[in-house]
Amino acid sequence: MAAPMQSDLRLYDYLPWPGRPKITWPGGKKLAVWIAPNIEFYEYDPPDNPTRTPWGRPNPDVLQYSHRDYGNRAGWQRMMAAMDRAGFRGSVSLNVALCDHHPEIIRACADRGWEFFSHGIYNTRYVYNMTIEQEREIIRDAFDTVRKHTGQELAGWLSPALSNNLWTMDILAEAGIQYTCDMFHDDQPMPVKVASGRLISMPYSLEMNDVIVYNSQKVTPRHYGEIIRRQFDQLYRESDESGMVMCIPLHPYLVGQPHRIDAFAEAIEYIAGHEGVWQATGREIAAHYHASGAYDAMAAAAAAHAQGER
Amino acid sequence: MPLPDSYLDYPARRYGMDHDRYDWSDLFQRRPIRWPNGARVALSIVTHVQHFPLDMPAKPFKAPGALSMPYPDFRYFTNRDYGNRLGVFRVLRLLSDMGLRGSFAINGCIAARYPAVVQAVVEGGHEVVAHGLDMGKVHHSGLTEPDEDAIIAEALRLLREGSGQAVTGWLSPGRAQGFNTPELLVRNGVRWCLDWANDDLPYEMRTDNGPLLAMPLAHETDDRVVANEYFHSEPEWEQQVKDRFDVLYRESAEYGGRVMSVPLHSWVSGMPYRVEYLREALGYMLAHDGVWTAPAGEIAAAFAGQE
Numbered sequence: 001m002a003a004p005m006q007s008d009l010r011l012y013d014y015l016p017w018p019g020r021p022k023i024t025w026p027g028g029k030k031l032a033v034w035i036a037p038n039i040e041f042y043e044y045d046p047p048d049n050p051t052r053t054p055w056g057r058p059n060p061d062v063l064q065y066s067h068r069d070y071g072n073r074a075g076w077q078r079m080m081a082a083m084d085r086a087g088f089r090g091s092v093s094l095n096v097a098l099c100d101h102h103p104e105i106i107r108a109c110a111d112r113g114w115e116f117f118s119h120g121i122y123n124t125r126y127v128y129n130m131t132i133e134q135e136r137e138i139i140r141d142a143f144d145t146v147r148k149h150t151g152q153e154l155a156g157w158l159s160p161a162l163s164n165n166l167w168t169m170d171i172l173a174e175a176g177i178q179y180t181c182d183m184f185h186d187d188q189p190m191p192v193k194v195a196s197g198r199l200i201s202m203p204y205s206l207e208m209n210d211v212i213v214y215n216s217q218k219v220t221p222r223h224y225g226e227i228i229r230r231q232f233d234q235l236y237r238e239s240d241e242s243g244m245v246m247c248i249p250l251h252p253y254l255v256g257q258p259h260r261i262d263a264f265a266e267a268i269e270y271i272a273g274h275e276g277v278w279q280a281t282g283r284e285i286a287a288h289y290h291a292s293g294a295y296d297a298m299a300a301a302a303a304a305h306a307q308g309e310r
Numbered sequence: 311m312p313l314p315d316s317y318l319d320y321p322a323r324r325y326g327m328d329h330d331r332y333d334w335s336d337l338f339q340r341r342p343i344r345w346p347n348g349a350r351v352a353l354s355i356v357t358h359v360q361h362f363p364l365d366m367p368a369k370p371f372k373a374p375g376a377l378s379m380p381y382p383d384f385r386y387f388t389n390r391d392y393g394n395r396l397g398v399f400r401v402l403r404l405l406s407d408m409g410l411r412g413s414f415a416i417n418g419c420i421a422a423r424y425p426a427v428v429q430a431v432v433e434g435g436h437e438v439v440a441h442g443l444d445m446g447k448v449h450h451s452g453l454t455e456p457d458e459d460a461i462i463a464e465a466l467r468l469l470r471e472g473s474g475q476a477v478t479g480w481l482s483p484g485r486a487q488g489f490n491t492p493e494l495l496v497r498n499g500v501r502w503c504l505d506w507a508n509d510d511l512p513y514e515m516r517t518d519n520g521p522l523l524a525m526p527l528a529h530e531t532d533d534r535v536v537a538n539e540y541f542h543s544e545p546e547w548e549q550q551v552k553d554r555f556d557v558l559y560r561e562s563a564e565y566g567g568r569v570m571s572v573p574l575h576s577w578v579s580g581m582p583y584r585v586e587y588l589r590e591a592l593g594y595m596l597a598h599d600g601v602w603t604a605p606a607g608e609i610a611a612a613f614a615g616q617e
Binding site: 041043044045047049050056057058059060061062063066067069070072073074077078097100101102103104121122125129130131134137138141214218220221222257258259260261262263 | 311312313315316317318320322323324325326327328329334335336337338370371450451452484485486487488489505506507508509510529530531540541542546549550551553554555556557558561
């Protein structure tokens with residue numbers, strides 16, 4: 001059953017930064033900045049997956065469950081208000097079951113013109129150990145649920161809890177997903193080599209992601225604001241040469257805490273105060289990447305580099 | 311082994327929560343809460359007073375702060391016990407200096423081991439909250455109902471007899487519960503509980519034995535979490551507490567009363583080098599108009615009176 005492990009899935013070709021085709025953004029903007037709130041639902045009594053047990057304690061892990069539930073009762077409102085003030089629309093990394101549980105949150109996002117992309121069904125259901133048909137069913141469910149509740153056709157995907165299989169990128173592209181957020185190898189969108197269709201690896205970010213910053217790096221709330229500004233300042237300068245992408249992935253149960261929200265809010269207002277910023281959604285970046293010819297140019301450059309022509 | 315297709319079944323995928331314990335509610339859409347005398351923020355200071363048995367079991371999980379060195383772990387057994395000998399009295403002295411009353415969440419066994427602690431808490435005018443029996447007795451669904459019920463009943467008996475208070479508030483060791491814990495708490499006369507970390511206001515939970523009020527207790531600005539999980543300094547803890555207060559205070563102008571909870575541990579904030587940061591943080595909040603400092607049970611009663 002288990003396929004032998006591989007050292008590299010070759011999902012993308014190596015393409016060094018110097019000499020790449022130039023990326024331009026609409027309206028002569030320099031840097032595309034998008035914010036991706038992970039609006040998630042973690043289950044009270046989820047089933048085990050042999051590869052990963054959802055909670056650290058036996059079900060129900062009421063402390064961790066309720067900590068995440070804070071995001072859907074309180075944190076999301078603070079996060080949304082901060083984004084409204086800075087003029088950012090969200091691209092929601094959505095556990096699609098949340099459409100059923102909390103349609104009020106979905107409506108508030110939809111009313112603001114936010115994009116929804118899929119982050120699986122629940123954040124306590126992983127694709128580990130699924131058959132390809134089971135994983136296709138997850139994708140179908142996500143398309144259907146988001147369409148039914150929002151009228152939007154899914155464009156993006158972040159695997160639930162970043163769980164993946166060897167074939168995941170192929171079946172996402174096959175289903176019509178335009179961009180994946182699961183890879184962190186670049187500050188520019190890059191083609192993914194899939195069996196059929198076209199798939200973009202959209203710059204998301206581990207290092208800007210509040211859950212990583214706060215919980216893995218143990219960064220203080222105020223320093224998170226500093227990290228966001230530093231990342232922005234550097235990418236903004238470098239985007240004089242060619243357009244880059246900065247993403248801020250969020251979790252309302254973390255950034256929406258009272259002791260954290262202001263430092264974040266001030267940082268994104270700082271970003272929004274720069275004229276060369278394109279406040280975009282994931283879908284818009286993907287669409288422009290194709291329309292401007294950047295996808296084809298990058299794919300050709302990567303193929304040429306792989307053949308040693310550069 | 312492929313997953314069974316039942317892994318793609320979602321029996322609780324429906325409107326609201328995926329359990330019946332409470333309803334979903336948006337903090338910013340509720341009827342505004344009014345605290346006594348027009349206060350904007352209810353300040354709830356909750357000090358954990360804990361006993362970590364030398365032989366505490368590792369299964370099914372250890373409560374945070376648990377002993378972690380090979381048996382016999384003198385290091386952490388005694389470090390935690392410091393809180394019961396000096397730390398708690400240092401916190402009590404500070405609260406007395408500042409004229410504040412709060413809650414002390416005390417492991418039931420403390421009432422038998424160290425009655426002087428319970429006596430000092432009561433004499434200081436503070437409220438005793440039951441914090442389980444000891445830090446080795448975590449609540450989880452692997453316990454039989456009679457076993458869990460016996461732990462709850464014994465903890466409450468010790469603290470009620472030791473304090474002379476009714477003791478109707480509860481905080482589980484490690485804030486851990488089994489599926490049935492709320493039912494057993496209510497059956498034993500508990501009326502409110504600090505375990506769930508999903509709100510900045512009280513809200514009502516359902517149990518088979520009647521309602522249980524969920525009281526807010528911050529998780530990520532808890533002194534132990536900031537010091538021992540995030541490894542942030544004590545000035546940084548003070549900053550985060552102030553920042554948390556500022557936002558809740560600001561929101562109270564538009565959305566009604568909020569609860570600012572300050573979870574402390576006698577063996578953390580009761581250390582000599584830390585306690586003055588606690589004074590600074592409390593002093594900062596109290597310098598604002600409309601801050602009502604009260605034991606959690608009085609805040610619960612003020613909330614329930616508006617229902």
